[in-house]
Structure formats: structure tokens, C-alpha cells
Amino acid sequence: MKIVVCVKQVPATNDAKIDPETKRIVREGMQAILNPFDTYAVEEAVQLRDKFGGEVIALSMGPEKAALVLREAISVGADRGLLLSDRAFGGSDTWATSYVLSKAIEKIGGVDLVICGKQAIDGDTAQVGPGIAAHLDWMQAACVMEVCDADKDTITVKRMHEDGYDICEMSLPAVVTVVKDINTPRVPTLKGRLASDKSEIPIWKPEDIGAQSSKIGLDGSPTRVVKTAPPPIRNSVTKKITGTSAECVKELIAELRLRSIL
């Protein structure tokens, strides 16, 4: 099984404080990490490869330093990494990004399965996985919580929905996006990391994948960001309730009634 796992480098959200004025999160320390959902995608790809044989190729589009997340994927078991990096890719929205990734997947050739994390924690769109499937006209399954079965032609997966799940069978090649429930990703070992530090990560440009310039970057992106603004201020003061448990309950109920919630 030839598996491509699409990964993204995102800013970490480790340190945060609450702004006393706006009651919003203030982020500190923007360290770049492998998108958390993608750690599950990589682990699933590696487990499937170990079960069915084949190869796992980690693929990312981003600046040159995004090679770091490809190395992380290699350090936990991916066979090799490929980076799509070029100024011309800059400014791509989800339409153009999924186009670029799909062209790279075509270029890799013979791919049976593409695995993505459900969404990236910076953009939160969850659109790139289905977008890749659409560009390739492959079947897709989003929010996969279990790969039930697979063989050389089909894959059967369990999809998570708000109100339950379903199980569906798709013919390969196909695209799946995965949620956290699917596995427990291994943590990179020192041996794996040292080996991944030595591996070559080829960089592909638009011409390497035959991408049309009108379909990549800002030109290829239908969406335009008009403005960004901080979210509305939550509240000015926190209403604090203290006392015995009975008093707390009484006062909380009064508050809920005041706000017409009860």
C-alpha cells in the first residue's frame, strides 16, 4: 500500500494567559510544531504500512523550515518526506493548497491512500483533505475514527458524526481524514530522530508537479481576507460566587434566572 500522509507545520499553543480585560486567550511563544491532528494521520499511515507493506511518504506544503515536520514524520516511521516550497505557492487558500497537494500526489504516482488530519489547528478549515479528494476525483471519508479493514482495492472505515457513526467501504485510491480517537501516536525516539535528521528532503517547485500558475498562490485562490479583527470582548468582570455549597447553588440559580436561562 503506497500511502501519502499530508502534514502541516502550525504554531504551537502551549503557553497562554487570559487577558483580564477581554477575557480572551493571549498566546505566547509561537513555536512551530506538527499539527496535532496530523500526528494521528502519520501514526495511522505507519500502522497500515506495517500491516499491509508498502511505503509511507510524508508530504507538506510550506516554507523551507516546514521540512522539520516532515523529519518528525520520518522519525516516527514515515519512509521519506517531500516538501512543496516555493514563493509561488505563497498565499494559497484551501482551494489552491489542495490543488498543489493533489498535483504532487499525481506526480508521486501509484498512490493508494492519502491520509490527512481532520483539520489544522491554525486555520481550522478541515477543507484541504476533501479538497484533495475532489481535485483527484477520488472517494473520501472525513473524521475517520477507525480503519476497519483494507485490501489492495478497498478500504472500510468508521466515520464519526455528531450523533453517532457510520461504516463505509470505498474503493482505492481514496482520501481519509482522521480524528484523535483513531490511535495513540508514538513519540519520536532519539534513534528515529537522529536518522530523520540525516534523511534528504527533496523540495518540489510548481514546475516539478506540473501545476498551472493560475491555480496556485493568491492567483489560484478564490478567497480574499478582507480584514482581521480581535473577537468581541467577552465580559468586563467575572461574577464570583463563594460561600457554602448550598449558598453557591442558591446564588447560581438566581444568576441563571436573572439571565432567563432557567
Place this chain on the structure above:
Amino acid sequence: MRYHIENKIYHVEILPPKQSTEKLEADLELFAEKYNRVMESGYCACITDNAMGLLAFQGHEIINELNLKVNPEQVMIHLNTFHTKSNLCEILDTCMAKGIKYLLIISGDGSDRLPKLQPADVEAEDVQSVTSVELLRYIKRHYPDTFTLGVAFNPYEPPEHEFEKLKRKIDAGAEFIVTQPIIEKNAIVDEMIQKYPDIPVIVEAWMSKKLYLLSDAVGYPIPEDTEFDPIKTLMQIHRDYPNCGVYLSLLGFKTQYHLIGETWRNI
């Protein structure tokens, strides 16, 4: 562990390279340098396990990879409950093979990237989640007479609860105790020492001037304008706790290491 106290052997904490590092080779070199320095001084090197939930490489794999010398009396590895079962077995097997004897068993800090041991992994189906107690029991059961296991004691938690936890840890087979950092004589620590006169206690001394980090570690705010001299505080701790060992956290290898040599001996 008594031997460490009687011979004034410091426990020197060394933080292993973080997983996020972009200069791993250099970090490993620095780690080896610190480790070897601790060995040469005759102290005990204590290697943390993803401290504060920040992903780092593991002590046992670094020792293995860099082929660092292990004197059983001079190495202590922290081991927390945020591992997969196979990872846990690998750590314990490597420690055994390398002759690493001292393990500090803690519940530890999780993070989004760290797996958590499940009750079934440590044959503890009767609990809801794995703490240091279950991990301790598991190691005692599967690696009898292999390791000397220590546990943590936090004098800043509600004492009743903390003492109850400590009792369970001791009952599970803990053979030494390491406290959270203290910067002065602490009544709860005193009480604990009285309660367990036969168990060696190692108090943690805070060697960094960064008080906000200390506030995080102890869980109560220490005013930033507090006058704090780590070396002086260390000397006071020795005077206050002459029968305890001392664990040095965040020791400055460039600025402080040369000063500690005489500190304990001169008391």
C-alpha cells in the same frame, strides 16, 4: 540512598534535549558534558521525563545512544505515567541492561502529544487512572530487586491528601522520597520526615533565580522582589535538614557548579 546522604552526594538535575530542538547534536553534546561532569564530581545525575509536559528525549535512550558511562550509584531516571506500554517496557529493560538503579516514579505532567498509561497496561483494573502508585506496584512486581524506587512529595498540596497519597506510595514499595523545591524550613516537610524516619528524604533546592518558574513549581506565587540567593538558600537548607539529601534543580553549570562543591562539606 542513605549512602548518598552520608557521603554528601548531590542529586543534580539534568534536562535532556527537547524534541523541538533544531540543534540536536549540539544539545546532546552539552548533555554529555554535564552528565560527565556530574560523574566526575561523584554526584548523582537525575534525568527528567518530559518535565512540565514538554516533549524531550528520554534519559535511557541518550545514555544508550551516546554510550555514557553508568555508575549505578550515580544515575537517577525520572519515570512518569505518560508513556505507552511498549515504551514503558523498553525504558525499564534498557535501564536494567545499563545498570541504572534509581528511578524516581512520578505521575507527571501530560500534554496533547503524550500518551497516558492505561490501568490495564499496569495490571491495575481497580483504578480509574494510573498514578505513580500503580506504576510503582507494576515495576515492583515485574522487576523485583532490580531498581530502587523513589517518589515525590509536595508540601504545597493540602497536607491530609498528600500524606494519604504518600502512604500509598510507601505501601507500594517506595524506598526514598524527593520533595518539591523548598526555600526555607517547611513544617510539612518536617512532619513528613518525622512520620517516615526510616526512609531517606531528599529535599529539592531551587538553584535558578527565575522566581516565576519557582512559583509555577510550588504552586503559590512568590513575589518577584523577594531577595533570593540560591547558594545561600542551599546552605540554609543543609543546616535545616542535615539528615536529608539535596536535589539541585536548574543548577547553572557555568555559574554555580563550581560553588556547590564546598557548600555541603563546609556545613
Place this chain on the structure above:
Amino acid sequence: MRLKNDSDKLKYSNVWVVAEVLSGKIQPVTHELLGAARSLADAKKSKVWAVLLGHNVKEQAQLLIPYGADKVLVVDDSRLSGFSDELEARILVRLIKKYKPEILICGATTRGRALIPRVAVVSECGLTADCTELSIDPVSGDFLQTRPAFGGNIMATIRCPFHRPQMATVRPRVMKAPDADFSRNGEIIFEEVTESDASKIKRILEVFHSDDVAVNLADAQIIISGGRAMKGPEGFKMLGRLAARVGGAVGASRAAVDAGWIPYAHQIGQTGQTVQTKVYISCGISGQIQHLVGMQSCNLIIAIDKDPSTPMMQMADIAVVGDLFEIVPGLTEEIVKL
């Protein structure tokens, strides 16, 4: 499609709402979207169309008109009984080509967020995910779509000046559903599934719908959420009793899910779900950033914790300092009496 020139824009009109149907029932998010579509269509002086794809849904089509649909496009086919992304996407792409809507919105549910990106890619148009505000730019007439990014830390407003239709998925429980007006008239148009629509589609083998309202976080008005402080599955049962009393759902922090006390479907936060309910009651959740980004947009945040200094207690609108194992049952009991 990419527009060749500005006058191309005029070929596209009306606002489409793709209905969400579960087990043959129209979901509340559809009513909310019809409300939002109505204001957009009014601003554009155009009509609201609902698109209803499903099996045995003919009867339901009529029910969309009271909420504001002027026309309802219905495709009723046994092959639409499960959620087949490929099939639904092909049908929508074909209908879009045929009727040329100017705007298309769909619920940002797991199904909507899987389906619409496929439609947008093939239709060569822009798509904005998980919007919380929609409007029409008075100058250009373009559809302005506002969404939270970076876990709700930035609100980004997006438009698609050169492509039509303009598409967005919209977060459930954010738009207000209009009151049903049963005197409204509307037209129902039936469309068929073609053979090419139905080629190469997935096979749905099994569907499981949980009847337990406590699970459906997206649909809930109130979420009662717990973390490590719940100490075990029993603690979550206690939250479940309060949730049942107020008709709410039960949420959880990652720590509680990872400990195996409650299934992943309940997890709120970065690697779980993002929720925007009317009321969020946090029980002993300290508020790691990964959790906060999943719930900080809720209207009213109530936190119960012994420790008043946690990030969650600071963010909360109401912070109750006390023992949740007494306060939660107390609250449940008092509400029974009301």
C-alpha cells in the same frame, strides 16, 4: 466558476441553503441557515432556495417553506439514504451549474464540512469554513463571511470577488432560527439522480445514530463539561444527571477522555470539537489553552472549581468557588424543584 468580468456576476442570483437531514429528519441548523439566508437574500433582493437531498424526504420539503425557503429543490433517491460525499457533491455541482446560485451556505457539521469543500473545488469557487457572521458588502455586493481562526483568537472576514457562487459553511447554534410562518408559499422542484452522479460512490455498510442527547455537542444549548477533577466515570454520570435535567449535553476535557472515563465524542478543544453554546458549565476544568480554544466563544461561561485562580475561572462570566461534588448535585436537585 471564475468570473471573466464583472457583468458575469449578474448571471448568478439567489441564496441556497443545503439542508441537513439525519435519519430522515431536517436538523435545526437548517432552520438557522434559512434565517440567515433570508437576510442575505433581502439585502440582494433575491430569493432563498433550500436544497434537500435524501431518501424518503419528499414530505419534509414542505416543512422548509415556513422557515423562509421560497423554493425547495428536492432530490429523493434511495442512494441518498446514507451520507455519500461523492454522490451528494456531484448532484450539487450539477444543480449549481443549472440554476447558478449566487451564494450557497451549509451547516458546518461533520457532513457539511466534508461535502461542501468537494463541491467548491469542482465548481471552482471559494469556500469559507465554520462562519459565525454573514453579511453583504454594501459597496461590492459581495458576500462577506466572518469566521474565527487560530482557535477563535482572530475573526477573519473573507470574500470571493472573482468567483461564483460564494460558499460558506456556518457554525450550528450561532444564527437564530426564524419562527415558522405556515402562511408562507413556496415552490417545490424535483430533480433526479443521474447515472453519472452515482458512479464510483462509497458503500455505506452500517449507520448508528445515538439517541442520547448528551452526546450531540453541536446541537446542545447547554453543555456541562468536566475534566480530570471528575475523578472517574462516576463523576461524569453526575454531570449527566444535571445535563439530563436541563436538556444539555456532556462535554469533557482531553485529560478525562484520555483517561477513558468518557468517549472521545464528548471531547471539547483543539483535538476534539469546537462548541458555541448558549451556556457552558465547566466543572473543575482548569482551562488549558487547548481546551479554551474549543469553548471560548460560548455565550455564557460558568466555571465551578475549588481554585479561583485557574484560567477557566478567570475567563468565566460566573465563577463559583467551591466543591463541585456538592454544588453539581445541589444544582440538579434545586432545578428539579423549579
